[in-house]
Amino acid sequence: MVDISRGSALGTSGASELFQLLRDGRPRTRAELATVTGLARSTIATRVDSLMALGLVSPVGDALSTGGRPPSRFALNPSARVVLAADLGASHATLAVTDLSGTVLGELREAIDIASGPEAVLSWMVEAATTLLARIDRDHDELVAIGIGVPGPVEHSTGRPVNPPIMPGWDRFDVPGWVQQHLQVPVLVDNDVNIMALGERAFAWPNAEHLMFVKIATGIGSGVISSGRLQRGAQGIAGDIGHVQVARGVGIPCHCGNRGCLEALASGPAIARDLRKAGIDVATGSDVVDLVKRGNIEAIQAVRQAGRDIGEVLTTAVSLINPSVIAIGGSMARAGEHLIAGVREIVYTRSMPLATEHLAIVQSSAAENAAVLGASMLAIHHALSPEGIDALATPAR
Template sequence: MVHAPGRPPGDGRPGDPALTARIVALISSGAATSRTELARGLGLAASTVSLRVQELIDLGVVRETGAGPSRGGRRPRLLELCSDGGFVLVADVGGTHARAGVVDFTGALSDVEEIPVPVAAGAGPEATLDLLGGVFDDLVRRRAGGESATEGIGASGIGIALPGPVDLERRCADSPSRMPGWDGFPVGRWLEERFGVVTVVENDANLMALGEHVSSAHPVRHSVTVKAGSAIGSGIVVDGVVYRGADGAAGDFSHARVPAGGDIPCSCGNTGCLETIASGAALVRVLQAAGRDVTDTAQVIRLARSGDPEATTLVRTAGRHLGEVLCTVVNFFNPGAVFLGGGLSTVEPFVAAVRSQLYEGCHPLVTQRLLIARASAGADAGLVGAGRSVLDRVLAQPLPVAVR
């Protein structure tokens, strides 16, 4: 269901997470600075909005900063978000590295750290989560000014992105192809038992898409985000909310079969998927077959950015293949923006090829106002999205959460 512009998805009651997210977003962006402006922007009764604003004030998320100018009646009480009102911990887990950081109640990300993790090596989830737990403890101690971390860790929640399909209800990886030993492991429960706070577990592409959507300097209602690196990931955001589909797999067009893929085997078990010809790993394979001394996507990108003819041609062709499949998505979904992230998006021929295919292959109506841009949040997109996702859960609670 697509909701009318300006109205939040959900039932609009105080405590509704969609209502909370919209209130926080409107105050954060400056689009609304008072209860009256919030009620007008949300299309809800002033009493409904006022109840939720008061809950957010009690939580230490929002504060009143004084009275604004009168417009013929009582002067409105101005509102702003509290940067020191609380925070959540976030992590974006990859095959060999993980990034972790802190997101405050305004949505601002800080204290980002990157650590090696043994996900792809098959060491299992507990070893990785133990490493992340140590990083989280350090982040909390730093936030507390060097004090020892205590039970509850001083954070209000944890958001974690995993590089594979996720069962949202069980909060675990669901048959991931690149995460040996993780299938069905209760990641959310493990973190909650250790830290005692609300925990959200989500697919990394979905959180990347959400992070890019909320970070864009040009706000849109609907967007598609593509991360083109060693692999290809993608996510869809509708009215500011991640669209997951019936089984949580919506938006992942990287495994669409394409003629140019032929019989090349894919990690998903099929052959000829887009990822087999348009990902960084695919370009490494082609260059190695041609006798070039390359071992990873970063080397391919360096070659293309330095003007190597063979690498540049391959990157441009990969962009063309991705753009062809993306045309179907854009024609069907009609997003306001397509954000391109990942290492390959740093190479201009790749971006130009994607853009060219979209303008050539899409109906003019869906491209006349379409924003096609490099991702602005970059490597932090997943962390920003994880922060927004867990904050939506934390801020939806009707009673104050523990913020130490």
């Protein structure tokens, strides 16, 4: 039996708690809901009516009858409201409007420099959101939450970036407060790798309770999902594997001020640096990926070694967290199996057999869409939480 008796903004109806049983999209009858919750059918009917008045639940057809009138079934109405999802990268931005199931209704991408500062970037986001909502014929009052991913550390409780190395002017900036001056809905902000983990899970591994998403690009980081929940840690930097020291990197300086960090050894710029030392004309991580795709042996070997270095750190993570999935994403993941083969080589040979028996180490399925999908999930999880449903119901009281 599920206890959903706590009161809500709908008075004593408890409709926000009942909704948690319906948000998975599986149709249920009033009788089924009464059986699961232990509540009287009359109570269930009142709560379902409250959710239908908000448009969040709708009838989806009749169940099989055992005699008499067939009972009605109810489920989440994903089109009832929309959320805004923003992936703000170092040099690009992707904005999407999705329904409450995460289905993208409209999307736009634009080159934008995060170093332009928060007001310039967020002004673009707000204006683009208005354009996008109009394009898909949805009103501002249908918007219930905004999820934003940024390329730097975030204090999740406040939504403020904290000492982000590539985001000048953003340190401690009140992102939610600024956005809410223009769009009066809850605003959730998180590190880009965390939301990538949410996006990858929603897109490709919805039943995975323990998953790591590893982003390999200009930097290296990971998002950790354990027991079905995103783990941020005490200060919001859980998964910051890029600054773990690696034996092969001893003496190599990292932009963080330390030496021997994984990021200084196996990121896109680091691989390009080592190839230049070997006399190969390459400037960026993207150039490295292009060389790999053209079959350049030196580039392939360098990427494979980077995979081994990353695997060395992930071996420890496998023992600590015991994930069932490690998804590799970011721009360097475009190097494909050469990078992932290096990761697998180390993780599968150095980890305990029980930890790797069912461990999948794979290229990200969501790929470049992982972050914006994750930002959508961030917003949806808040909007459909008991607190979020209560907030939607409050104006109607």
